[in-house]
Amino acid sequence: MDYDVIIIGGGPGGYIAAERLAHAGKKVCVAEQDTVGGTCLNVGCIPTKSLLNSAKLYRHALESEKFGVSVQGVSANWETMQAWKAQTVTTLVGGVLQLLKRGKVDVRNAHASLVGPGKVRVGDEELSCEHVIVATGSVPVMPPIPGAQDNPAVVDSTGLLEISELPKRLVIIGGGVIGVEFASIFGALGTEVHVIEMLPEIVPFMDDELGSLLRSAIPGVTFHLGCQVTEIKGSTVVFSDPEGKTNTLEADVVLMAVGRKPATEGWGANEAGLELDRRGVRVDDTMRTNLPNVWAVGDVTGRSLLAHAAYRMGEIAAAHIIDGAKAKADGQVLREECIPWAVYSLPEAAGVGLTEAQLADQGIEPVTVTVPLVLSGRFVAENGVKEPGAVKLIAEAKSRVIRGIHMVGNYAPETIWGAAATLEQELSIDDLRQVIFPHPTVSEGIREAAWAIAD
Amino acid sequence: MDYDVIIIGGGPGGYIAAERLAHAGKKVCVAEQDTVGGTCLNVGCIPTKSLLNSAKLYRHALESEKFGVSVQGVSANWETMQAWKAQTVTTLVGGVLQLLKRGKVDVRNAHASLVGPGKVRVGDEELSCEHVIVATGSVPVMPPIPGAQDNPAVVDSTGLLEISELPKRLVIIGGGVIGVEFASIFGALGTEVHVIEMLPEIVPFMDDELGSLLRSAIPGVTFHLGCQVTEIKGSTVVFSDPEGKTNTLEADVVLMAVGRKPATEGWGANEAGLELDRRGVRVDDTMRTNLPNVWAVGDVTGRSLLAHAAYRMGEIAAAHIIDGAKAKADGQVLREECIPWAVYSLPEAAGVGLTEAQLADQGIEPVTVTVPLVLSGRFVAENGVKEPGAVKLIAEAKSRVIRGIHMVGNYAPETIWGAAATLEQELSIDDLRQVIFPHPTVSEGIREAAWAIAD
Numbered sequence: 001m002d003y004d005v006i007i008i009g010g011g012p013g014g015y016i017a018a019e020r021l022a023h024a025g026k027k028v029c030v031a032e033q034d035t036v037g038g039t040c041l042n043v044g045c046i047p048t049k050s051l052l053n054s055a056k057l058y059r060h061a062l063e064s065e066k067f068g069v070s071v072q073g074v075s076a077n078w079e080t081m082q083a084w085k086a087q088t089v090t091t092l093v094g095g096v097l098q099l100l101k102r103g104k105v106d107v108r109n110a111h112a113s114l115v116g117p118g119k120v121r122v123g124d125e126e127l128s129c130e131h132v133i134v135a136t137g138s139v140p141v142m143p144p145i146p147g148a149q150d151n152p153a154v155v156d157s158t159g160l161l162e163i164s165e166l167p168k169r170l171v172i173i174g175g176g177v178i179g180v181e182f183a184s185i186f187g188a189l190g191t192e193v194h195v196i197e198m199l200p201e202i203v204p205f206m207d208d209e210l211g212s213l214l215r216s217a218i219p220g221v222t223f224h225l226g227c228q229v230t231e232i233k234g235s236t237v238v239f240s241d242p243e244g245k246t247n248t249l250e251a252d253v254v255l256m257a258v259g260r261k262p263a264t265e266g267w268g269a270n271e272a273g274l275e276l277d278r279r280g281v282r283v284d285d286t287m288r289t290n291l292p293n294v295w296a297v298g299d300v301t302g303r304s305l306l307a308h309a310a311y312r313m314g315e316i317a318a319a320h321i322i323d324g325a326k327a328k329a330d331g332q333v334l335r336e337e338c339i340p341w342a343v344y345s346l347p348e349a350a351g352v353g354l355t356e357a358q359l360a361d362q363g364i365e366p367v368t369v370t371v372p373l374v375l376s377g378r379f380v381a382e383n384g385v386k387e388p389g390a391v392k393l394i395a396e397a398k399s400r401v402i403r404g405i406h407m408v409g410n411y412a413p414e415t416i417w418g419a420a421a422t423l424e425q426e427l428s429i430d431d432l433r434q435v436i437f438p439h440p441t442v443s444e445g446i447r448e449a450a451w452a453i454a455d
Numbered sequence: 456m457d458y459d460v461i462i463i464g465g466g467p468g469g470y471i472a473a474e475r476l477a478h479a480g481k482k483v484c485v486a487e488q489d490t491v492g493g494t495c496l497n498v499g500c501i502p503t504k505s506l507l508n509s510a511k512l513y514r515h516a517l518e519s520e521k522f523g524v525s526v527q528g529v530s531a532n533w534e535t536m537q538a539w540k541a542q543t544v545t546t547l548v549g550g551v552l553q554l555l556k557r558g559k560v561d562v563r564n565a566h567a568s569l570v571g572p573g574k575v576r577v578g579d580e581e582l583s584c585e586h587v588i589v590a591t592g593s594v595p596v597m598p599p600i601p602g603a604q605d606n607p608a609v610v611d612s613t614g615l616l617e618i619s620e621l622p623k624r625l626v627i628i629g630g631g632v633i634g635v636e637f638a639s640i641f642g643a644l645g646t647e648v649h650v651i652e653m654l655p656e657i658v659p660f661m662d663d664e665l666g667s668l669l670r671s672a673i674p675g676v677t678f679h680l681g682c683q684v685t686e687i688k689g690s691t692v693v694f695s696d697p698e699g700k701t702n703t704l705e706a707d708v709v710l711m712a713v714g715r716k717p718a719t720e721g722w723g724a725n726e727a728g729l730e731l732d733r734r735g736v737r738v739d740d741t742m743r744t745n746l747p748n749v750w751a752v753g754d755v756t757g758r759s760l761l762a763h764a765a766y767r768m769g770e771i772a773a774a775h776i777i778d779g780a781k782a783k784a785d786g787q788v789l790r791e792e793c794i795p796w797a798v799y800s801l802p803e804a805a806g807v808g809l810t811e812a813q814l815a816d817q818g819i820e821p822v823t824v825t826v827p828l829v830l831s832g833r834f835v836a837e838n839g840v841k842e843p844g845a846v847k848l849i850a851e852a853k854s855r856v857i858r859g860i861h862m863v864g865n866y867a868p869e870t871i872w873g874a875a876a877t878l879e880q881e882l883s884i885d886d887l888r889q890v891i892f893p894h895p896t897v898s899e900g901i902r903e904a905a906w907a908i909a910d
Contacts, residue, residue: 012894041832045895050836057519061526064512068536071516072528081523088836095830308894315888330885342893350893375550377496381505381543414866417892417901418873424890425880430785433770435879437872438797438805439467439763440500446872 003029003129005321006120008112008267011038013298013310014135015096020318022103029129030105031112031122037093038137039260039299040307043158046092048181050085051161052344055188059346066384076189078166085161113268117292121268131293131321134274134281135314136267138260138299145173147232154232154254157182167191167252171237173229174257175202177343180218182255184345187220194249196224196239205341207355207392207406209370214349214408217388262300279303285333287317295321309339337403340420342413347389350412352420353404356394365397369453373409376448377440382410389442393429393449400428405446415443429453458484458584460776461575463567463722466493468753468765469590470551475773477558484584485560486567486577492548493592494754495762498613500799501547503636505540506616507799510643514801521839531644533621540616568723572747576723586748586776589729589736590769591722593715593754600628602687609687609709612637622646622707626692628684629712630657632798635673637710639800642675649704651679651694660796662810662847662861664825669804669863672843717755734758740788742772750776764794792858795875797868802844805867807875808859811849820852824908828864831903832895837865844897848884848904855883860901870898884908 005021007014010032018030035042054076061074100107110123114134120127140156148154155163157178170186172179175197187193195202201211202223215223226242237249262280275282275290279302287295295317298310316334319327340352359366373379373389383389389409395402405419422432432450437443460476462469465487473485490497509531516529555562565578569589575582595611603609610618612633625641627634630652642648650657656666657678670678681697692704717735730737730745734757742750750772753765771789774782795807814821828834828844838844844864850857860874877887887905892898 040894046832046836049833049895053837054519054522054524057515057522057524060512061516061519061524064509064516066535067509067512067539068532068534069509069512069516070528070530070532071526073526075525077523077525079523080521084522085836088832091835091840092832306894308891308899311894312889312891330889332889339891340893342896377501377543377547378504380546381501381540382508385546411866411869413893413896414869414898415872417870417890417896417898418876420892421873421876421880421882421887421890425876425882427876427880432876434767434785434787435872435876436763436767436794437875438795438868439495439761439766440504441797441868441872443869443872444763 001129002127003027005131005133006031006122006127006129007133007135008114008120009038009135009137009298010036010107011135011137011298011310012040012307013314014038014133015100016311017133017135017297017314017318018105019099019103020315021321022105024322026322028103028105029108029122029127030100031108031110031120033109033111035093036096036100036107041092041096042089043161045307047085047089047161048185049344050088051081051185052181052346054081054084055185056346059188076166114272114274114294115268116272117294131295133317134289134294134296134300135298135310136263136300138305139263140256141259141261142256143258145229145232148256151232153235153251154256156256160253160255163253169251170253170255171196171249171251172255172257173237174259175199175223175225176257176259177203177341179255179257181344182257183221184218187218188346193221194224195221196227196229196237198226198228200226203343203349206343206349206351207394207404208357210349210390210392210406210408213388213390214343214345217347217408218345260299260305262302264300286320286327287313287334303334303336304339306339306341312339335424338420338424340416342416344413347387347408347410348412349408350416351404351406352416353402353423354394355404355406359394359396359403366394367397367454368392368394369449371445371449371452373442373445376442376444379409379442379445381440391445391449393446393453395429395453400430401426402429402432407445409442409445411442415446418443419446456584457582458482458561460586460588461486461577461582461584462588462590463569463575464493464590464592464753465491465562466590466592466753466765467495467762468769469493469588470555471766472588472590472752472769472773473560474554474558475770476776477560479777481777483558483560484563484577484582485555486563486565486575488564488566490548491551491555491562496547496551497544498616500762502540502544502616503640504799505543506536506640507636507801509536509539510640511801514643531621569727569729569749570723571727572749586750588772589744589749589751589755590753590765591718591755593760594718595711596714596716597711598713600684600687603711606687608690608706609711611711615708615710618708624706625708625710626651626704626706627710627712628692629714630654630678630680631712631714632658632796634710634712636799637712638676639673642673643801648676649679650676651682651684651692653681653683655681658798658804661804661806662849662859663812665804665845665847665861665863668843668845669798669800672802672863673800715754715760717757719755741775741782742768742789758789758791759794761794761796767794790879793875793879795871797871799868802842802863802865803867804863805871806859806861807871808857808878809849810859810861814849814851814858821849822852822909823847823849824904826900826904826907828897828900831897831899834864834897834900836895846900846904848901848908850884850908855885856881857884857887862900864897864900866897870901873898874901
């Protein structure tokens, strides 16, 4: 036996599983054909957060006169922003490698394929192991829009991160998290940005009421909802609006951000007999696939395409591999409704749990409340009273157990883990009312919501 | 009977109690001799947060070159900062008044005294009521240092908030929260700041290890620990250092920030027979005093001198007045160990629960871990790897129940309510490990700590 565990893919799901397993004394190999850290660290969450921070500082410099800070001659230097971003990514990739090295994990920079239970081809070698964890991630969806393929004006998110200068006009196809984050970054830096979204609202996992608020709160971006792109002619994007009228937009760059899909191809899933379902590799809530001792975690399962969900899935698989009985006793299962999400735009948004519509769809009567963040003293001190921001709380009317907390406003991503813990612990509105929030914080909006909801 | 409840003092404890009682249909009077909102809103948390935000924007403008934002000619306009601060306070005071008006609470702008159970003198009138809530707050301590009284160079925090121009040299006596926040604000704006603290470390409710980290992380401020001020001669502060040597510091302004004490005088406590203890008005954990139907909440109890603790105490008293049996069944008591605290400096700090030393003092074997925030991708993206920041987690070694979470780093105050909920729910390290934190956030430092602690 070459290894206790071989992990295909060194992104968040793969590297965390490797670290946890190594910590428990397992002999682990991670096969990664590209750079460890995966999409998130190399071309996703981390580089965008770095650029967003630069964009935020740029807006601050432009807009801080009323707060008593005067500046002359503000300019955005795209090249420096890119350099800081690159340095951040390099640092963090180094951190992941160090983490794996400390655990004596073999990191193999090679393509890997699942041959069958206990067998993985890594590069030219066939290696044996007790367990396999598949963590191959996801790839951007490229819809078959005429003129989109091989069009130098059209890029995916990875391509947009690498552009050499700020575009004057950016058209983004897709108003999900990726589309909205890039819209916000480039809009803040002065690019004219248009977002074309097929659905009636942006960011589908966000409660519609707050989705609409977020949309109106992002300055400098025009949203075209319920619109479908029919063709891209050179740098002209052609789309039909909800009335069926045809419109066009000129762009220097077109970002294709209609979504990502599990990377289920090219690594032997089919040949090995691994079952897929409509989301991705089929797993139960402990990350077991249909094959014995073959596990799948992260984007490839389609359960969630968020890095932190991949972390958790990696941990769950690792826990069951290390000690199945203990993992079962400890309740090591994925609770999808407790996975928070964040949109790193200006302003930010975050949430966890169901939307009002989703709770009603489950046949449960909801009780909800939406409170404006101007109830928070810190929010007013930092933004004034005209800045949009709100918290929506969604609970079961009968049991009063909280099922969703959604938020638009600065600091939301840093605050929302408490909401995830609240849902994880199945707290009721009345339990949450007893939690003491520090004053003055924007997080107090959640507390205000708990008190504002009907008794 | 004139009212169901008369509340002496319209600060955070008083106005929240009034709102909750009014919401339950009680006829309520709030007597406030000054402006509603209390110390926190008028001369404490809110104005300092407004100024801190300005100071932060000023530092951002000065330091964002490496993030790709170039500016020329940055200047801090103190007058504009003060104007924004004043506008913020006015807005929020208006909000509190509106809240009370909506609840049909009688707000009387008058001095009030407790006459006895069910009797309060408000201005010239003696009013009757079923319950009295005492919420008179606290006052700054003015230690008997020779030369401090009637010295125009010496101010308290209220005085410092009103100064007409930025001082060149500021000496702060006291390294608690108030001292540290003002040090950070003025230090960031270019004032030469010295903090003189008697104790061996700043911010006593913070774990020493992080206190030391915070101290080293605040730029532009010199801390003199273990030092005692012996005299103030004009604008010269004389103090002895731990070796007993005498030192002097010249200042334009001296801030006296050695602490605050419960305002137990001047409103009839003694005459009415209200018992005090060494902290303030003696209350049980439901806010009951020794007198029937007389309750005390907030700073005057000395249980905690934080606005959000006052909120909670106000709510607890209100819950017991509204329906004692239900409040008892719901566990409406003050859990002092679940009161979070925050230091709004640059960088920020926050925490909840015990320090390592406090847990050991309880005779419980602690298990602790301290992790640096450079483990957080967002922290690195926004600060680089040299910025100080850490999370310390303190748990019981045997039960693994978490008893303290302390943090230094940006966003700490917005993140810490989740830690308060964690302590409130008595989660163990292993429970916390199952909570999903959004990635990438600085809050993930807490998750990293939960995983880094010994198994």
